[in-house]
Amino acid sequence: MSIKARSKDLWSQTVRWGRALPGKVSRGRDSASVRVLTTWDAAIIAVTLLFLLVAARRVEHFGTARNAGYIVLDLAPILLLALAMTLIVTTGEIDLSVASTVGLTSAAMGVMWNGGMSLESIMPVAVLLGAVLGAVNGLFITGFGLPSLAVTIGTLALYRGLAYVLLGDTAVADWPRAFTGWTLGGIGESAVPNVLIPMLVLAAGFGLVLHATPVGRSIFAAGANPIAAAYAGIAVGRLKFWLYVTSGAMAGLVGVLWTLRYSSARADNANGLELTVIAVVLLGGVSIFGGKGSLPGVLAAVVLLVALQNALRLAHVSTEALTVVTGSLLIVAVLAPNAATAVRGALRTRRRRTA
Amino acid sequence: MSALATTPAAKTGSTLLDLVLRFRALGLIIALTVLVGVTTAMNPRFLSGQSVRDLLFAAAITVLLACGMTVVVLTRGIDLSVGSVLGLSAYLTGSVLAETGMATAAAMLVGLAVGAACGALNGAIIHFGRVPPLVATLGTLYVLRGVIYFVAGGSRINASDLPRGFLDFGNGSLLGVPYLFLVAVAVLAVVGVFLGRYRAGRDLYAIGSNPEAAGLAGIPTGRRLLTAYVLSGSLAGLGGVLYAARYGTVDASAGYGMELNVVAAVVVGGVAIFGGSGTALGAALGALLLTVINNALPVLRIDQFWQQAIIGALILAAIALDRLVSLRAARALRQKGSNVD
Numbered sequence: 001m002s003i004k005a006r007s008k009d010l011w012s013q014t015v016r017w018g019r020a021l022p023g024k025v026s027r028g029r030d031s032a033s034v035r036v037l038t039t040w041d042a043a044i045i046a047v048t049l050l051f052l053l054v055a056a057r058r059v060e061h062f063g064t065a066r067n068a069g070y071i072v073l074d075l076a077p078i079l080l081l082a083l084a085m086t087l088i089v090t091t092g093e094i095d096l097s098v099a100s101t102v103g104l105t106s107a108a109m110g111v112m113w114n115g116g117m118s119l120e121s122i123m124p125v126a127v128l129l130g131a132v133l134g135a136v137n138g139l140f141i142t143g144f145g146l147p148s149l150a151v152t153i154g155t156l157a158l159y160r161g162l163a164y165v166l167l168g169d170t171a172v173a174d175w176p177r178a179f180t181g182w183t184l185g186g187i188g189e190s191a192v193p194n195v196l197i198p199m200l201v202l203a204a205g206f207g208l209v210l211h212a213t214p215v216g217r218s219i220f221a222a223g224a225n226p227i228a229a230a231y232a233g234i235a236v237g238r239l240k241f242w243l244y245v246t247s248g249a250m251a252g253l254v255g256v257l258w259t260l261r262y263s264s265a266r267a268d269n270a271n272g273l274e275l276t277v278i279a280v281v282l283l284g285g286v287s288i289f290g291g292k293g294s295l296p297g298v299l300a301a302v303v304l305l306v307a308l309q310n311a312l313r314l315a316h317v318s319t320e321a322l323t324v325v326t327g328s329l330l331i332v333a334v335l336a337p338n339a340a341t342a343v344r345g346a347l348r349t350r351r352r353r354t355a
Numbered sequence: 356m357s358a359l360a361t362t363p364a365a366k367t368g369s370t371l372l373d374l375v376l377r378f379r380a381l382g383l384i385i386a387l388t389v390l391v392g393v394t395t396a397m398n399p400r401f402l403s404g405q406s407v408r409d410l411l412f413a414a415a416i417t418v419l420l421a422c423g424m425t426v427v428v429l430t431r432g433i434d435l436s437v438g439s440v441l442g443l444s445a446y447l448t449g450s451v452l453a454e455t456g457m458a459t460a461a462a463m464l465v466g467l468a469v470g471a472a473c474g475a476l477n478g479a480i481i482h483f484g485r486v487p488p489l490v491a492t493l494g495t496l497y498v499l500r501g502v503i504y505f506v507a508g509g510s511r512i513n514a515s516d517l518p519r520g521f522l523d524f525g526n527g528s529l530l531g532v533p534y535l536f537l538v539a540v541a542v543l544a545v546v547g548v549f550l551g552r553y554r555a556g557r558d559l560y561a562i563g564s565n566p567e568a569a570g571l572a573g574i575p576t577g578r579r580l581l582t583a584y585v586l587s588g589s590l591a592g593l594g595g596v597l598y599a600a601r602y603g604t605v606d607a608s609a610g611y612g613m614e615l616n617v618v619a620a621v622v623v624g625g626v627a628i629f630g631g632s633g634t635a636l637g638a639a640l641g642a643l644l645l646t647v648i649n650n651a652l653p654v655l656r657i658d659q660f661w662q663q664a665i666i667g668a669l670i671l672a673a674i675a676l677d678r679l680v681s682l683r684a685a686r687a688l689r690q691k692g693s694n695v696d
Binding site (some may be wrong): 094140144145146150151153154155156158159160161162165169267275279282288289318320321323324326327328330334335338 | 433480484486491497498499502615619628660663664665666671675678
């Protein structure tokens, strides 16, 4: 009798749930399409588009071509760092040292410039230096088997410290106008920034590698279950090592970009940027535990965060609000899927019990 | 048979090395002694009363925060929000003091309460929301710093606004040891005893070693995690009170970037970043070592800009050393096992 009463109670609860959710979750046929609509990266892309539309209509000066150009310039360093970070986080690791690598390559550029090297030779050397710094991370993590969180906290301090050793608190600012002008300028006379093309090429390249090649599949496999991946013949250690080298090289590239964009090589360039990069990667739907994620979601998250900052600034909302928004988004990005899973799980158990 | 022949030789050959490697506190004390000895040889005034007092002033807050961080790191967690919690607590306590002129002890309670609230927020997000500690506390690092900016705006609290007694507490000392350092040592003793002797403290080690096993063994992991984060937050809050007392001026940037130093101290102090091993004493010695390095650099005529690079190198060295120790321990266990066979 009590069982009957209980099942009746559960039934009424299920009905209540059914009414609360307009999309019928109970049908097996619909659940696939519902899942596509509710995946995190689809949601974040939709939110980003919606935000851009609303902001363009509501915020003065937001929807102009000129402002779009500024947004692209602002998001370039975050986007370039987030590309490699997405791959690393997908393998279940993390790289907190990227912003310090940017600072160190920028400081090294300053020293080389003061030493009389030509900028044409400085730029490839800076990217190479970034790759070497990434290889040091990779060696400690995959070679010695140390946790990536601890290693990259160490190199976060070490690389930033070495940047200060190189340049102290001075700045090198006499970069040739031809190069700094190109970084800030647009294609021809249009408002499309020069940096947009290489950015898009790199983003497409990383997207293809992650989603359409065996390397990408092994990245997911290594993140989902490193032991199973190793048994499946994937050289997990070597894969991670080269990902750290890639991440370092991208940070070196960002170092070049940052120096030329602000026409200033300083040891504190990009200080604290690693937190923003991690925030967009997680906001883009990449699981911090590895094995899950997609590049389009991350790209949308980068655009969302930078455009949001830009719109708030144009709307004269204080920059303090930005810190709160970034932090909250970071937590919500992980909290929301967890809550969704919990609700879905609860629904499923209810359904199974009533059936 | 061959195992029997080789193991005793290997053991007797490396007892001293094993001792130093196994007990991080010993290694840290040796490192501290060598560093202080060399620096004093270069400049005898390094061990003068005033210089030692400056050192202890500088170390007090890091030691305090390192105790809280140890508790969290033991559970496989991390608390990156300590710098922001410290700043928030320093500013709020400072404003309450400036308004009411309350007693120092009451101010400490206010700071502890602010910190405990922030810690409870962290703990709730991590435990109930199932958000990894790194992400959750990175988020609250941002959010709480934003809250400080909202509360403080462009204004700041000056020493002239604070009660005389509070500032005396911040700058005074007993027999050459600053009050602030005494507070830190008292907290260290309490946390050390809690971790070493109390059931709830030992449970934290169990959770850090193997969360599933700890849960199956009947340990209330959720409640223990919440306790750990509330404790870490409270100590960061207390650190804020000490900060306000020491410096007198508090603005919105108080404690900015402090989390890195605290994590560095804990890792250098031999607390494994993946939980389950380490002591509060080790972490406190790590904090002391970092402070001594900091203060010794100008005496040794090394550019101050080397400071951060040295901290980074120390972190890498410390975790590499930990790895070495655990490899040796695993090998020793295996050899013992083969003896039994």
